[in-house]
Amino acid sequence: MASKLTPGIYFKPYLRQHQIGEETFSHWRLCYLAGYRCMMRSLRLALLVAFAAALVGTSAGAETKLPNIVIFMTDDQGYADVGVFGAKGFTTPNLDRMAHEGRIFTDFHSSQPVCSASRTGLLTGCYPNRIGINGALGPNSKIGISDQEMTLAQLVKQKGYATAIYGKWHLGDRPQFLPTRHGFDEYFGIPYSNDMWPNHPEAKQGTYPPLPIYENETPTHVGVTHADQEQLTTWYAEHAVSFIERHKDQPFFLYVATNSPHVPLHVSDKFRGKSARGLYGDVIEEIDWAMGQILEALKKNGLDDNTLVLFTSDNGPWLSYGNHAGSAGPLREGKGTNFDGGHREPFIVRWPGKIPADTVWPGPAMAIDIFPTIARLTGAKLPDHKIDGLDIWPLFTGEPGAKNPHECYYLYYDVNALQAVRAGDWKLFFPHTTRTMNGQTPGHDGIPGKYKPLHVGHELYNLSDDIGETKDVAAENPEIVKQLEALAEKARADMGDALTHRVGSGSREPGRWTPPAQ
Incomplete structure (x- = not known):
């Protein structure tokens, strides 16, 4: 009979937690057996409340674990320049694996078919023309991103994220426009396009100053050479891996924006001559390697299941460069036009356990939608001013019946x-x-x-x-x-x-x- 009064295995942790001895438990049990049902009802209610609170607390803790965000954006890569999008003459095994482990969008668009404008749309959630950024800003531009706008980095900073950009910025190179003034903790890269240098094939002598590499707000290397450009993709990948390792214990936003495959094309020795497509194919294979380095760093540091990774390009291929340009595949025209070849981009989203593997969203979406989608995922507050993007998380997850929330998209x-x-x-x-x-x-x-x-x-x-x-x-x-x-x-x-x-x-x-x- 006494054994029946001993608390079972499921009660012992609760009793220990609340310092309730077995004698007290036995007393409760005897009271119940003696008919004090009211007391037992109260105990049951207390136990249920405590148990429910524990469950809610556990659930809330899991839900408030903020996801890491990685965005990898290339420069002038065509719609058909990724294996799963129809690439020919080169392979992209890491991007293809990312696609099979996640979801591809076959009708995804940059906000304009040119560099500065498209990056503005991604980073602010606004049509770039709404906030005065058009075309491609050159060195010493007198305009750039306004202090009144909110970037993705500033958005997630509200939630304590570590933030970094490695690569091409292109929203102004004056000190007030640099990434570190707009929410990024770290910056390493070139502030505008890599062809804006004295070696430009069509520019008059003196048009462009020596090309700089910035670390945060300091141009640490002025006068980038061909040899330097050959290492840029490798350097960006190394910085990205280091950032992941240094911030694995806190939420982070990592933005990698390669200068390649924008002309002039450069590739390191490890990929030179590797593809059947010539130099352009070599460059894409090195970009794919860099993406693989980042995915491996996430896996190595146990971050795979809590990291949203996005891959895309800023605009379509620069067709006038012939064998040094990419392919828009079945699409019409390329960079600098509003036919789909100018702004429909390869887009891959990956988050194991959150985004269904090996799936496709065939409907339209645009880079301006990434900003409010990340706001939803992180719980960050959107800016008070108007933005143009809308939350497309249901399109990421393949929610049954999900539809694009926009009435239309405008192509400026x-x-x-x-x-x-x-x-x-x-x-x-x-x-x-x-x-x-x-x-x-x-x-x-x-x-x-x-x-x-x-x-x-x-x-x-x-x-x-x-x-x-x-x-x-x-x-x-x-x-x-x-x-x-x-x-x-x-x-x-x-x-x-x-x-x-x-x-x-x-x-x-x-x-x-x-x-x-x-």
Whole structure:
């Protein structure tokens, strides 16, 4: 009989925790047997409450473990320049493995088909033209990212993240525009494009100053050489691995932005001559190696299951460079145009246990959506000012019935020119002049060919059955044209449009360089 009064294995930890002896327990038991059911009901309730509280506490603790974020962005890599997206002449085993362990987006877009603007969209969640960043900023630019904007680094800083960028910045190189003034703890890299140097094949002598490498806010190496450029991808990977190892015990945001495969192409000895595609293929294989180094560092440090990794490119291939340019595959045109070859990018998301492996999201999405999605994952507060991206976490996870939350996407280029609107499968162009290499002699070995002008009319394409944008169906679909025109009017009123000479009420000024006081 006494054995029945001994607390069982499931009660002992609770009794120890609350310093309740076995005699007390036995007393409770005897009281119950004697008929003091009310007391036992109270005990049961107390036990249930304590147990539930413990469960809730455990669950809350698990949920509040903040995820690490890694974004790897390349420069001018074409849609078809990753194995799982159709690469030819070179292999990308690490990116392919990342895709099989995660999810690929086959209709993902940068916010503009050019360097500074596209990076602005990624880092702020805003259309770059909304905040005054267009095109590609050069050395000593008098404008850059404004102090009034919030970057991804500043977003997650609210939650105590360690932050770093290794690679290309391109949002202004004056001190007030540098990454360390906009939320990044560490910076190592080149502040703008790697062709903005004295060796540019088309620039007049004196156009560009010596190319610098920055560490935080100091240009520690001025006068980058070809030999230096050959090591950049390796140096960025080494910095990334070091950062992961140094911050494995706290949440971190790591942004790796390689200068490659932007021309001039450079590759280290370990990959030179390795691919069947020549120098361009060698460069992509080294980028893939760098991605592999980061994935291995996450695994080695036990961070795989708590890290969201994203891979993409800033815009499409620079087609005028011929054999030194990438491929947009089935897409039309490339960098510098608003045909899909200019801004539809390879996009891979990986987070074991959170993002379903070996899956595809075939619908549209854009880099501006990454900012609010990360805000959701980290619990960080969005800025008070308007941003344009929307949370697309359900698209990442493959939630049943998930849909893109946008009514449409706006495709701007040049100096705030609204050139097209994308809504679902439909894409409507507005009359403008762009460029094409069709019928032109392509560039070779780093010397570009010459584009010719291409006049685009009031054209409508259905991308579901015409991914190459070859058949204008505006005449057959007047109602669709009307609907997309109405959406365009919203953008013109909000952000303006140089093509129709409109000034938007929701546009904001970029940062402007303030010369030091004399």
